[in-house]
Amino acid sequence: MNPYLEILRPVNALMAVITIILMALIAGSSDPSVIVASAVVFIATGAGNAVNDYFDHEIDAVNRPSRPIPSGRISRRAAGIYSAALFFTASLLGLYLGTIPGLIVVSSSLLMVYYAWSLKKKCLVGNVTISFLTGLSFVFGGVVVGEVATSIYLGFYAFLMTMAREIVKDMEDVRGDRLNGASTLPIKYGMRVSGILAAVFMFSASLTSPVLYFMGIFSALYLPVLMAAIAVFLRAALMILREQDVETASRVSRLIKTGMAVTFMAFAAGSRTLTGILMGLI
Ligand SMILES: CC(C)=CCC/C(C)=C/CC/C(C)=C/CC/C(C)=C/COC[C@H](O)COP(=O)(O)O
Numbered sequence: 001m002n003p004y005l006e007i008l009r010p011v012n013a014l015m016a017v018i019t020i021i022l023m024a025l026i027a028g029s030s031d032p033s034v035i036v037a038s039a040v041v042f043i044a045t046g047a048g049n050a051v052n053d054y055f056d057h058e059i060d061a062v063n064r065p066s067r068p069i070p071s072g073r074i075s076r077r078a079a080g081i082y083s084a085a086l087f088f089t090a091s092l093l094g095l096y097l098g099t100i101p102g103l104i105v106v107s108s109s110l111l112m113v114y115y116a117w118s119l120k121k122k123c124l125v126g127n128v129t130i131s132f133l134t135g136l137s138f139v140f141g142g143v144v145v146g147e148v149a150t151s152i153y154l155g156f157y158a159f160l161m162t163m164a165r166e167i168v169k170d171m172e173d174v175r176g177d178r179l180n181g182a183s184t185l186p187i188k189y190g191m192r193v194s195g196i197l198a199a200v201f202m203f204s205a206s207l208t209s210p211v212l213y214f215m216g217i218f219s220a221l222y223l224p225v226l227m228a229a230i231a232v233f234l235r236a237a238l239m240i241l242r243e244q245d246v247e248t249a250s251r252v253s254r255l256i257k258t259g260m261a262v263t264f265m266a267f268a269a270g271s272r273t274l275t276g277i278l279m280g281l282i
């Protein structure tokens, strides 16, 4: 893959774009601003990933040597300039959408830089920051399509599940992080405590998530697809409770991402727009 595309982590950036599309499906909005908001989230997330790799070049040389900077396919300087240009573009587009969307983009861009520069190394603070930003992506979509309350509920669930995944990722990255003087949860309190906390986040998010149906946010079509996602999350939680080695953490991190993708399908199936289309077909 072209290294300038690879450094954006396009799969993650596209997953973030899905939050905007889901909010549009929930609101029943086909406003052109949804396209601009999707571009903003793709560019901002990509910029966040690029600046993260800029600051993490030493850690990644140990944990992820094949990434564009440690493998020598992009210089650090080029990655720094590239991410700054992308943050600037996302902020301009955000401001074009309005003052509140613009402020969300500018503040989340600054937070992503601060995370990469400093917060990442701090126990739990870094995890909370990334999880907050992930949840904020739903809220950004909610502001653009005028469904703020619903977006806060979905953002809250994204926050809980991202907390689980970020803790598991810290367990996976413990070797390089320790060499770089980071003070992540597994470094400070050990792999077992981290595994238990990650499982608590997974259990609490998945077991309470049917409430979104009972609140009237989603139709009944949400529930059967959600059951598949819950099965994935419960399997991930049991795996990390059973074993807390780096290899298991890596598998659990991938499994949680799969569960997130299935949850997106549940949100889409239960949304006003897709439910209407599916019911019309029957
Ligand atoms: C049970 C229930 C309702 C769960 C909700 C789960 C949910 C909807 C999660 C959404 C998560 C989301 C918006 C993901 C987008 C992708 C993203 C930006 C993830 C954050 O990733 C940061 C990470 O550190 C990057 O790591 P890697 O994937 O290993 O490159």
Ligand SMILES: CC(C)=CCC/C(C)=C/CC/C(C)=C/CC/C(C)=C/COP(=O)(O)OP(=O)(O)O
Binding pocket: 012, 016, 040, 041, 044, 045, 048, 049, 052, 056, 104, 105, 108, 112, 120, 130, 133, 134, 136, 137, 140, 169, 173
């Ligand atoms: C609301 C708006 C406009 C944007 C939100 C943007 C989003 C969705 C941010 C979500 C979090 C995210 C993907 C941030 C980018 C920075 C990043 C990759 C953090 C994780 O990095 P590390 O903790 O170093 O993990 P790695 O080991 O994978 O590098």
Ligand SMILES: [Mg+2]
Binding pocket: 052, 053, 056
């Ligand atoms: Mg990194």
